[in-house]
Structures are given as structure tokens and as C-alpha cells.
Amino acid sequence: MDERVPRDFETLRTTILERRHSLPKRIAQIAAYALDNPDDIAFGTAASIAASAGVQPSTLIRFAQQLGFDGFTSLQLVFRERLRERNSSYDERLAALRAKAEEGAGHRAIFDGFVAAASTSLNDISGRLNEEHFEDAIALLAKAETIYVLAKRRSYPVASYIAYALGKLKIRNQLIESAAGLNAEMIGFASPRDAVIAISFSPYAPAAIEEARVISEQGVPIVAITDSSFSPLAQFAKVWFEVAEADFAGFRSLSATMALAMALTVAVGEKRRDAGRKRKA
Amino acid sequence: MDERVPRDFETLRTTILERRHSLPKRIAQIAAYALDNPDDIAFGTAASIAASAGVQPSTLIRFAQQLGFDGFTSLQLVFRERLRERNSSYDERLAALRAKAEEGAGHRAIFDGFVAAASTSLNDISGRLNEEHFEDAIALLAKAETIYVLAKRRSYPVASYIAYALGKLKIRNQLIESAAGLNAEMIGFASPRDAVIAISFSPYAPAAIEEARVISEQGVPIVAITDSSFSPLAQFAKVWFEVAEADFAGFRSLSATMALAMALTVAVGEKRRDAGRKRKA
DNA sequence: TATGGATTGGAATTATTATTTCATATTGCC
DNA sequence: GGCAATATGAAATAATAATTCCAATCCATA
Numbered sequence: 001m002d003e004r005v006p007r008d009f010e011t012l013r014t015t016i017l018e019r020r021h022s023l024p025k026r027i028a029q030i031a032a033y034a035l036d037n038p039d040d041i042a043f044g045t046a047a048s049i050a051a052s053a054g055v056q057p058s059t060l061i062r063f064a065q066q067l068g069f070d071g072f073t074s075l076q077l078v079f080r081e082r083l084r085e086r087n088s089s090y091d092e093r094l095a096a097l098r099a100k101a102e103e104g105a106g107h108r109a110i111f112d113g114f115v116a117a118a119s120t121s122l123n124d125i126s127g128r129l130n131e132e133h134f135e136d137a138i139a140l141l142a143k144a145e146t147i148y149v150l151a152k153r154r155s156y157p158v159a160s161y162i163a164y165a166l167g168k169l170k171i172r173n174q175l176i177e178s179a180a181g182l183n184a185e186m187i188g189f190a191s192p193r194d195a196v197i198a199i200s201f202s203p204y205a206p207a208a209i210e211e212a213r214v215i216s217e218q219g220v221p222i223v224a225i226t227d228s229s230f231s232p233l234a235q236f237a238k239v240w241f242e243v244a245e246a247d248f249a250g251f252r253s254l255s256a257t258m259a260l261a262m263a264l265t266v267a268v269g270e271k272r273r274d275a276g277r278k279r280k281a
Numbered sequence: 282m283d284e285r286v287p288r289d290f291e292t293l294r295t296t297i298l299e300r301r302h303s304l305p306k307r308i309a310q311i312a313a314y315a316l317d318n319p320d321d322i323a324f325g326t327a328a329s330i331a332a333s334a335g336v337q338p339s340t341l342i343r344f345a346q347q348l349g350f351d352g353f354t355s356l357q358l359v360f361r362e363r364l365r366e367r368n369s370s371y372d373e374r375l376a377a378l379r380a381k382a383e384e385g386a387g388h389r390a391i392f393d394g395f396v397a398a399a400s401t402s403l404n405d406i407s408g409r410l411n412e413e414h415f416e417d418a419i420a421l422l423a424k425a426e427t428i429y430v431l432a433k434r435r436s437y438p439v440a441s442y443i444a445y446a447l448g449k450l451k452i453r454n455q456l457i458e459s460a461a462g463l464n465a466e467m468i469g470f471a472s473p474r475d476a477v478i479a480i481s482f483s484p485y486a487p488a489a490i491e492e493a494r495v496i497s498e499q500g501v502p503i504v505a506i507t508d509s510s511f512s513p514l515a516q517f518a519k520v521w522f523e524v525a526e527a528d529f530a531g532f533r534s535l536s537a538t539m540a541l542a543m544a545l546t547v548a549v550g551e552k553r554r555d556a557g558r559k560r561k562a
Numbered sequence: 563t564a565t566g567g568a569t570t571g572g573a574a575t576t577a578t579t580a581t582t583t584c585a586t587a588t589t590g591c592c
Numbered sequence: 593g594g595c596a597a598t599a600t601g602a603a604a605t606a607a608t609a610a611t612t613c614c615a616a617t618c619c620a621t622a
Contacts, residue, residue, distance in 0.1 A: 024598080025599085046579065047579070055601095058582080062599085108410075114540040115403050115407045118399075118540050122396050126396045157439065160438045164438070253540075255399055258536065270391070306618095307570065336571095338572095339612080
């Protein structure tokens with residue numbers, strides 16, 4: 001065993017991919033299986049793995065030997081090590097972050113707390129996004145002449161990001177700011193051919209709700225991002241998204257909302273480009 | 282085996298913790314070891330685990346039986362299952378997201394791409410935050426009379442969030458907006474007793490850089506959040522943070538920057554509260 | 563402190579699993 | 593198309609690991 005044996009999964013993976021085409025059929029078969037089902041290699045027995053991959057146990061051992069290991073067992077160790085590391089690389093780290101943050105050890109803990117809250121929120125939303133609503137929202141926004149973006153206070157940063165991104169994508173948009181008292185007039189210009197993205201979380205800013213009400217009464221369709229079905233925003237909206245953000249130290253994360261906002265914006269941009277192309281053709 | 286056997290790790294854990302005090306000494310010893318080193322149980326052999334825990338293999342089996350399993354092997358399955366799930370619950374899921382996003386399957390892929398980018402960025406920053414810089418920045422900002430917040434374009438949402446949070450914490454602050462032409466005068470008011478949080482990423486908005494230069498020449502200390510040591514912002518800053526945000530579809534995530542911004546803000550708030558308390562005492 | 567029951571250690575046993583071997587099949591090459 | 597080299601399948605064998613068993617020890621209780 002003087003030749004260089006891959007001792008970590010990434011090296012192993014690379015090695016396999018390099019040699020892929022020079023491997024005999026059955027060996028290639030088990031190689032593909034190994035990269036596709038690393039967990040099975042980590043936990044299975046030579047016999048069970050061979051069966052799942054549709055080869056003989058001896059082939060599995062030859063595969064290991066071809067890679068420079070002295071048997072299946074040593075190959076398996078690499079797959080097990082990977083699981084150990086992977087595992088500690090996230091969930092446990094997040095748990096550790098949370099634990100550190102909770103026991104409140106100084107300023108670093110504050111940082112860890114916010115990182116953990118943001119990660120949790122992202123994790124959560126990625127499983128919960130309603131794909132139909134997402135498509136509906138994109139369709140609705142893509143055909144709008146002007147997209148109005150409405151959000152106050154905590155949600156305002158998201159709105160300003162949307163406005164920035166829409167601008168970069170050359171999509172006409174209007175941010176309804178809280179600052180000047182011109183909101184009423186701005187809203188007055190909106191027509192049913194336009195659309196609104198409204199964002200508001202509990203405790204809902206009264207101004208945001210009121211403006212959403214007025215604008216929906218003008219027949220302008222609203223896409224809302226909010227935090228529950230009881231949200232007053234939901235009742236005015238054509239489509240609405242529920243985003244649950246984790247909080248830390250009384251401040252809620254914005255990461256999930258941001259990710260959704262970015263995705264909406266870019267998807268609308270893409271949809272418009274596609275539509276434009278079709279019209280020309 | 283009619284009694285209820287814990288089939289998932291959490292249940293098992295709870296069961297062990299409940300019975301902890303009624304277990305015989307050696308069994309308790311292996312129980313503690315199991316909860317402390319779940320990975321070892323998942324991968325080890327009865328003999329190796331027993332040795333590490335300082336008991337006999339037979340004790341390990343008795344432990345498993347006491348919990349209702351019919352042997353060590355079935356107990357081990359629970360520990361292995363946990364690793365599988367844990368693993369697929371994040372890293373692999375993220376990889377899957379990325380893969381889906383890359384193969385570009387419709388709008389859902391866009392969403393997945395942004396979620397993945399945000400997760401990656403958070404993951405990254407949590408390992409890279411320089412704790413000393415963080416403490417320095419907090420100290421510097423905590424003693425400022427007014428905190429100026431300076432950011433344009435893509436970074437503006439972060440600035441507006443900081444301004445909002447500082448306001449909620451009753452810390453005097455001033456957002457230097459790009460809109461009106463009053464920036465120069467606003468900046469003119471800043472003194473060395475104040476401080477600035479400046480945020481800018483490549484391609485650096487010229488206005489942001491210019492304003493940072495002017496304000497630093499007035500002797501106002503700057504805390505910068507930027508993306509590399511070559512950033513023009515870094516040279517004006519007393520303390521600066523490097524934040525590497527992953528991007529998707531040409532838009533960069535803001536999640537790591539946001540988390541850092543929130544942490545900074547809240548930490549400053551906390552430091553001020555502490556200082557206030559001490560002064561009174 | 564004697565006694566019964568529970569607990570533990572250590573070796574023997576049994577089961578499972580990896581590996582080797584050898585006959586057979588396949589492939590590439592002249 | 594025939595030959596050698598290589599690859600594959602299947603079963604035998606060797607190794608390893610789980611489990612069981614029994615004697616020794618510990619502990620609570622009378």
C-alpha cells in the first residue's frame with residue numbers, strides 16, 4: 001500500500017471521477033452507486049451494499065482495492081468519516097451556536113444568536129414555500145406596468161432591496177416610502193394594470209395596512225409577504241406568503257423574507273424576458 | 282419485545298434521561314457515554330465502544346436490552362439513523378438545492394438558489410468573524426454620540442435596517458441617504474465624538490467611498506463592512522469586517538451582512554445599557 | 563453480619579461479515 | 593477467430609463481532 005490512498009471523501013470522490021471511464025463495467029457500477037449513495041456505503045455491510053448496487057461482494061472489494069485500500073473495510077472508513085464531519089459541520093454547529101447564544105456569553109453570543117436565527121429561518125422557509133402561490137405571484141407581477149413596493153419599519157429594508165433589484169432589472173417600480181407625506185397621491189396613481197408587493201409583520205404598521213386597503217380598493221392586485229393567515233394584509237392580497245422568521249434578542253431575522261423577495265424579483269425579471277422574446281418571435 | 286422501544290434518537294434520549302437515576306452504575310456509565318458520544322455508538326463495534334466507555338461488551342448489550350431493544354445491534358440502528366437524517370437535513374439538502382438551482386428547473390430553482398446562497402454566506406461568516414475586531418467595533422460605536430450609517434445601492438437595505446434597530450434601541454443615529462442632495466451638510470455635522478458604520482461592496486458606489494473619505498478626514502472613526510482588504514473602504518476604517526456573500530443569478534445574498542449588522546447593533550445597545558448602569562452605581 | 567437478589571466481568575459460543583479462491587465468462591488484440 | 597489478459601460470479605474460508613453464560617462481586621435488607 002505504498003500508492004497514495006485517498007483518506008478523505010473529497011479526494012476519493014475526485015479520484016473516482018477521474019478514473020471513471022477506465023474502470024471495468026461492474027466496478028464502474030459500484031463506483032457510481034458509491035457516489036450516489038454514500039450513506040449506504042457508510043452503514044451497510046459488504047453483502048447488503050453489493051446487493052443494492054447489483055454486484056457481487058467480491059466486486060465491491062476489488063473496487064476498494066483498485067483505489068488503493070486494502071479492503072472494503074478501509075474504504076468504508078472514509079465514508080464514515082465523512083458522515084461524522086458533515087454532521088458536526090452543520091446541525092451540531094448550529095445547535096452549539098444556539099447553546100452559546102442562549103447561555104449569553106458576551107458579544108460573540110449575540111452574533112451567534114443572529115446567525116442561528118437566520119439559518120433557522122432559511123431552513124424553515126425552504127421547506128414551506130408554496131410553489132403554486134409562488135408561480136401565481138410571479139405571473140401577477142410580471143404583467144404589471146408598475147410594481148409598487150409597500151413596507152414600513154422593520155420590513156422597509158426588504159422593500160428597498162426589492163426596489164433596487166427591480167431597478168437593476170429595468171422593471172418600472174415605485175417604492176412607497178414612509179418619510180414624506182406624499183404616499184396618498186402616489187397610491188392614487190396605481191391602477192388595476194399595476195401590482196403591489198406589500199410586506200408587513202406583526203405588529204403590523206397601521207400605515208402599511210391602511211395603504212394596502214386603499215390600494216386594493218382601487219383594484220390593484222397585491223402580493224403580500226406576512227407572518228400568518230391572521231395578518232390583516234392577507235385579506236387584501238390576491239396572493240400571500242407566510243414567512244416565519246426566528247428571532248433573537250427581540251429582533252427578528254429577515255433572511256427568509258429577503259431570500260423570498262430576491263427570488264420573486266429575479267423570477268419576475270426572467271418571466272418578463274421570456275415574454276418579451278416570445279412577442280418578438 | 283412488547284414494550285415500547287424508542288425508534289428515533291430523540292425518544293431514546295428522553296427515555297435514557299428519564300431513567301438515568303434508576304440505572305445500575307455500569308449501565309448508567311454506558312448511558313452517559315452514549316449520549317455524549319452518539320457518533321461512536323453509530324460507528325463503533327460493541328467491543329470498541331465498551332472499551333472507550335470503560336465497561337464490558339456484555340454491559341453494553343444489557344444496556345440495550347434494558348431499553349427494550351433485543352441487542353446492541355438494534356440499538357445501534359437508532360444511532361445510525363440519526364446520522365443519516367441529520368446529514369440529509371442540511372448539507373445534502375443544501376447541495377440538492379444548489380444542484381436544482383443550477384440545472385435551472387423553473388422558478389422554484391430561483392428560490393432555491395437564493396436560499397442556498399444565503400445559507401452558504403451565513404455558514405461562512407460564522408466561522409470567520411474576527412472576535413477582536415468585533416469587540417473593537419462595539420466599543421467604538423458604544424461611546425459615539427451619534428452613529429452615522431452610510432451605505433448606497435445594494436447595501437442600503439442593511440443601512441436602513443441598522444437605522445431602524447438603533448432607533449428602537451433609542452440610540453441616536455443618522456442615515457446618510459443617497460436621495461436628497463443634503464449629504465454633504467449632514468456629514469459636516471459629524472465630529473470625532475461620533476462614529477460611522479459604512480457598508481459597501483464591489484463595485485463600490487463612488488458616492489459612498491467619497492463620503493467615507495470626507496468623514497474620516499474630519500476625524501470621525503469608521504466601522505466598515507466590506508468584501509475584501511482591497512476595498513477602498515478598508516483604508517478609511519478604524520475597524521473593518523470582511524464579509525463574503527455568495528451570489529446567485531448575479532445578485533448577492535445579504536444574509537451574512539444582515540446578521541453581522543444586527544449583531545453589531547444589538548451588542549452596542551447592550552454595551553450602552555451596561556455602561557449606563559455602572560455610571561448610576 | 564449473614565442472605566438473597568441484582569449487577570458485573572470475562573471467557574466461550576454463536577452469528578455475522580469480510581475476504582479469498584477458483585472456475586467461468588468476457589474483452590481486446592493479433 | 594483464436595489466444596491471452598482481464599473481469600466476473602459463486603461458494604468456501606477466515607476474520608471479526610455480537611451474544612450468551614456462569615462465576616464472582618456488590619449491595620440492600622433483615
